[in-house]
Amino acid sequence: MIDQPLFISLLALPFLAAPLIYLFGRLSVRKGKLLGMKVAKTLTLAVLLAEIVLLVLTVKAAMGGSSVQQLIGLELMRFDGIGLILSAIVLVLGVCVTIFSFPYMNNEKGEEKFYALLMMTIGSIIGLGFSYDLFNLWIWFEAMAISTYFLVAFYNEQSASLEAGLKYLVQSAVGSALVLFGIAAIFAAMGSTSLEDIWQYGAQLGTLGVLGLVLMIVGFGVKAALVPMHTWLPDAHSQAPSGISAMLSGVVIEAGLVAMLRVISMTGKLGGNWGYILIIFACLNILVGNLMALRQTEIKRLLAYSSLAHVGYMLFGFGIGFAFGSGAGTEGGFFHMLTHGLMKGLAFLSVGALLYALKLVKGDHSALTLEDLNGASRKYPLIAVCLSVAVLALGGLPPFAGFMSKWMILVAGVQTKNTWMLIAVIFVGLNSVLSLGYYAPIVNRLFKREMSEVVTAGKRVPWTMSLPIVFLTLAVILIGVWPMLTDFLLYNGQYFLLGYFFN
Amino acid sequence: MNLPIPFIVLLAVISLAGTGFYCLLFTRNLIKVVVALQLIVKGVVLAFVLAGHLQQNESLAQTMAITVIVADTIVAVIGLSLAVQIRQHTGSLDLKALSKLKR
Numbered sequence A: 001m002i003d004q005p006l007f008i009s010l011l012a013l014p015f016l017a018a019p020l021i022y023l024f025g026r027l028s029v030r031k032g033k034l035l036g037m038k039v040a041k042t043l044t045l046a047v048l049l050a051e052i053v054l055l056v057l058t059v060k061a062a063m064g065g066s067s068v069q070q071l072i073g074l075e076l077m078r079f080d081g082i083g084l085i086l087s088a089i090v091l092v093l094g095v096c097v098t099i100f101s102f103p104y105m106n107n108e109k110g111e112e113k114f115y116a117l118l119m120m121t122i123g124s125i126i127g128l129g130f131s132y133d134l135f136n137l138w139i140w141f142e143a144m145a146i147s148t149y150f151l152v153a154f155y156n157e158q159s160a161s162l163e164a165g166l167k168y169l170v171q172s173a174v175g176s177a178l179v180l181f182g183i184a185a186i187f188a189a190m191g192s193t194s195l196e197d198i199w200q201y202g203a204q205l206g207t208l209g210v211l212g213l214v215l216m217i218v219g220f221g222v223k224a225a226l227v228p229m230h231t232w233l234p235d236a237h238s239q240a241p242s243g244i245s246a247m248l249s250g251v252v253i254e255a256g257l258v259a260m261l262r263v264i265s266m267t268g269k270l271g272g273n274w275g276y277i278l279i280i281f282a283c284l285n286i287l288v289g290n291l292m293a294l295r296q297t298e299i300k301r302l303l304a305y306s307s308l309a310h311v312g313y314m315l316f317g318f319g320i321g322f323a324f325g326s327g328a329g330t331e332g333g334f335f336h337m338l339t340h341g342l343m344k345g346l347a348f349l350s351v352g353a354l355l356y357a358l359k360l361v362k363g364d365h366s367a368l369t370l371e372d373l374n375g376a377s378r379k380y381p382l383i384a385v386c387l388s389v390a391v392l393a394l395g396g397l398p399p400f401a402g403f404m405s406k407w408m409i410l411v412a413g414v415q416t417k418n419t420w421m422l423i424a425v426i427f428v429g430l431n432s433v434l435s436l437g438y439y440a441p442i443v444n445r446l447f448k449r450e451m452s453e454v455v456t457a458g459k460r461v462p463w464t465m466s467l468p469i470v471f472l473t474l475a476v477i478l479i480g481v482w483p484m485l486t487d488f489l490l491y492n493g494q495y496f497l498l499g500y501f502f503n
Numbered sequence B: 001m002n003l004p005i006p007f008i009v010l011l012a013v014i015s016l017a018g019t020g021f022y023c024l025l026f027t028r029n030l031i032k033v034v035v036a037l038q039l040i041v042k043g044v045v046l047a048f049v050l051a052g053h054l055q056q057n058e059s060l061a062q063t064m065a066i067t068v069i070v071a072d073t074i075v076a077v078i079g080l081s082l083a084v085q086i087r088q089h090t091g092s093l094d095l096k097a098l099s100k101l102k103r
Helices: A003-031 A035-063 A081-104 A111-130 A134-152 A159-190 A195-200 A206-224 A232-239 A242-266 A274-294 A299-324 A327-358 A381-395 A401-415 A419-448 A463-481 A483-502 B005-026 B030-054 B058-090
Strands: A069-072 A075-078
Touching: A003 A035, A003 A069, A003 A111, A035 A081, A035 A111, A075 A111, A075 A134, A081 A111, A081 A242, A081 A327, A081 A463, A081 A483, A111 A134, A111 A242, A134 A159, A134 A195, A134 A206, A134 A242, A134 B058, A159 A195, A159 A206, A159 A232, A159 B005, A159 B030, A159 B058, A195 A242, A206 A242, A206 A274, A232 A242, A232 A299, A242 A299, A242 A327, A242 A483, A274 A299, A274 A419, A299 A327, A299 A401, A299 A419, A299 A483, A327 A381, A327 A401, A327 A463, A327 A483, A381 A401, A381 A419, A381 A463, A401 A419, A401 A463, A401 A483, A463 A483, B005 B030, B030 B058
Parallel strands: none
Antiparallel strands: A069 A075
16 A cells, blocks of 8 residues: 555655755854755755656545545545645646745745745645644644735734735634634534535534534635635735735636535535535625726736636535536536646736835835836737736637636636526626736736836846746646646546535 | 523633634734734634534544644744734734725
8 A cells, every 4th residue: 555655755854854954044144154944945846746746646646546545543534536626726826836935935035944944835625625623624724824914914024914924814814713612513503513424413402503514614815815804815925925815816816716615515414505605705805806906006906806707716616516516517626726827827926026126126126007008018028928828718719728627617608508507608708808807908018018117227137036936827828728737636626526516 | 591502611612712803804014914813723722622522532632622732833933923023024013004005
C-alpha cells in the first residue's frame, strides 16, 4: 500500500516546510545576509513542485480502485474529486504566485514571513478539500483564515492595509462563529460530526439540522463572498500584495464555496431545495458584483468586485446541479472555478506587474488607478497583451477559457427546460455582456490612449515576473480552445458532489 | 420555578451570542470589537458543551471546545495586534477614524 504515505505527505508537507522557510529567512535577515532568504525561496518553490508530483502520484494510486483515506484520531480525510480540483487550482496558482513574488516582495519588510504564510495558506486549502468531518473542515478553514489575515494586512505601515485586514478579520471571525454554531446544532442532533454519518442518517436531523445547515451556509458564505456578506472582499483584495490578491480571489473564496458545497451535498437526505437558494444568491452576486465594478476607478478594486460576479456564475452552475440533478451544471460550476482561478490569477498578476514597475519600485504604495494604465501597451507590450487576454476571458469572449465555462453553465440552465430557469439564464447571460462594459475599456485604455505620466516614468518588469504571467495566459488560451483537457477533473468533482447529494 | 439545566444553558448560549452581536453592531472601539468577537465564541463553546451533554458524548464535546478556544485566542491576538498598529498610525481606536476605504 503506497497510497497511504503519499496522501499523508501531501497533507503534511506544507506544514512541515512553513516553519523551516520562516527560520531560514529570519536567520539570514537578522544577520543582514542574503543567502538564507534565497534558500527559503528555493525551498518554497521546491515544496510546491513536490506537492504537484505527490498529487499526481496520489491520483494514480486512487485510480487503482481502492479509496485513499486516512484517519487522524477520529477524523476522516479522504482523497476525492472535489478536493482534487481545489488542490489542483491552489497548487498551479501557488507556484505562479511564488515565482511572481520573488521580485515583487524582494527586500520588502517581513519578506521571510510572506513565503511561510503563503505555504500555510496553500497547505490548509489542500486539507480543506479532502476533509470528511465537519469539525475537521472547520479547523482547516480557520487555519486558512488565520494565515490570510496576516497576508492581507501585510503592508503594516499602510493604514489602509490595516483597515482592510481588520475588516476581513472581524467579518471572517463572525462567519466562522456562525459555522461553529451550525456544527454545534448538527452535533446536538446527531451526536457525531462525521460527514459520512450525517450523509447516512441525514433524514433524522430534523429542525435542528436545518438550522445548522442554514447557519453553515451563511458562515461559509462570508468567506465565499455571498452578497450581503461581501463587504470585506473589495478592501482585502485591493490592499493585499498582488500575489496574495491573486490567491485570495483565485482560490480562497472558492475554498469557502467548496466547504459549503461539501456540507450541502452530505445533507441531501435532509430534503429541502438548497439549489434554489444557491441560484437566488447567484443572481444577486452577479448583479451587485457587476454594478459595483462598473463604478470603480482603481483597477484592483474593479477586479475584486468582478470576483463577486464570478462567484455568482459558479453558484449558478452548482445551484442548477443541486436543484435539477444536472451533471452538466455541476461540471460547469467546477469548470468556472478552475478557469476563474487561472483568469483572475492572471489578471491580478499582470496588474501587479504593472503596479510594481510603475509605483512600488519607487516606494510608492498608492493604488493603481485606471487612468494610470493609459497607453501602457507602448512600454509594456507583453504585460498589456496578457492583461487584455485576462479581462476579455473574464468577460467571456470566445476563444478564451472564460467563455467555455460560462457557456457550459448557461447551456445546462437551458437544458432544465424550466421557465424560471430560462429567465434566470437570460438574466445571467445579459449580465455577462454587461460585464464587458467595464472589462473592454481597460483594453481600450491599454492600447488606444496616450501614455500617462506614470507609464512614461515606469521602470522595467523583471523576467521572473513575466514568466508566470505568460504561463497563465497560455493556459487560459489552451483551455479555451481545448476544454476537454479538464474533463477528468470535472467529471470526478461532479461524480462525488451529486453522488452524495442524491443517494 | 424549576427549569431544567440544559434549558438554562441554552438561554446562556443565546444571551452570550446576542450580547456579542449587539456589541459588534453598536460599538466603535476596536478593543471592544475584539471583546464582542470573544463573547460570541464563548457562546459557541457553551453550545458545544450543551450539545455534548444532550448526546451523552461529553469527551468529544470537550476536545472540540478546547480546539475552539485555541483558535479563537489566535484570532483575538491578531485582532488586538492590528488594533495596536492602527492606534500607532491614526492615534485613535475609533472605528470612525478608519474609513479611507469606504466607497
